[in-house]
Amino acid sequence: MIIGRVVLALLAIGILCQGCAFSRGTLGDDIKAEAVSLIQKGITTKAEVLSLMGAPDRLLQLNGRDVFQYYRYDAKAGSLLLIIFNFTRMSIKSDDVFVILNRDGLVEDIIASKRTDTVRFRFWPFGE
């Protein structure tokens, strides 16, 4: 009896998941929140930023100040392939960190946000 139910449940799951596709793509290394939290304004030096975060993905100059930019992209796509209807939804979000260094080589400001935690696999392309 139990075996029958398990088989039935597996069959139902198999039928429901049939025609589904899950895809994921990432660009860049994971930005460690612990490393970002260790950077302190007016104290941390350029060398310490480099040892904590590694080489920046992009190096900018803003008003004579060096800016290190680190980024990571995460993409999740879900597809529902029902032969007659096919729905695909891909969501891409990024994590960005900007470390602004003053002329003395000390961190003047840090701008960071982590958006990739909110990326979900979605299938329905309508709505938000």
Next chain:
Amino acid sequence: MTILWRKALSLLVGAVLCLPIVGCNMIRVTLNTSLMPEDVAFIVPGQTTLADIVDKLGAPDTLTNSETGVVATYRFLDMKYSRVNFGWLAKPWSPVDPDLIFSRTGFGVDAFEVHCDQQWVVLYQVFQRHLIRPPFYPYPFQQSRALPQNELPLPSGPAIMANHESGTVRSAPQ
């Protein structure tokens, strides 16, 4: 005979009703969260700082240098692609694999730019393209609706015009 006609008619009506959804593909790609004018209504030029904006909207995608200070840019995309293959209707009866495809893609690429002075105080903010979210609409022959000038969400700061001859940036005459 009448019953046969009724059956044929209901089959035809059924086929016509199914027509728009036959061989239908809908794909949507979003990059970051689309920003709308109401999302950035809290920004007051001359008062709001970039730190306030980062608190609410997160870090920008790019920071660039400008003559007046810094430009923070938030990029976002809401791409919609739809495709209908009417050839599917003939597949059961055709010896070949027929295709009659209508498809259309709307790249909803936009960006929100915040221009700040050297103290990171907002000078003005502006949307790059005034994105109108495109619907899923596979018919490729219709012209896109032009947004009338009076519907454009105006920036709260002064408009900026680039003078390409001198390479300088100046405020537009009021």
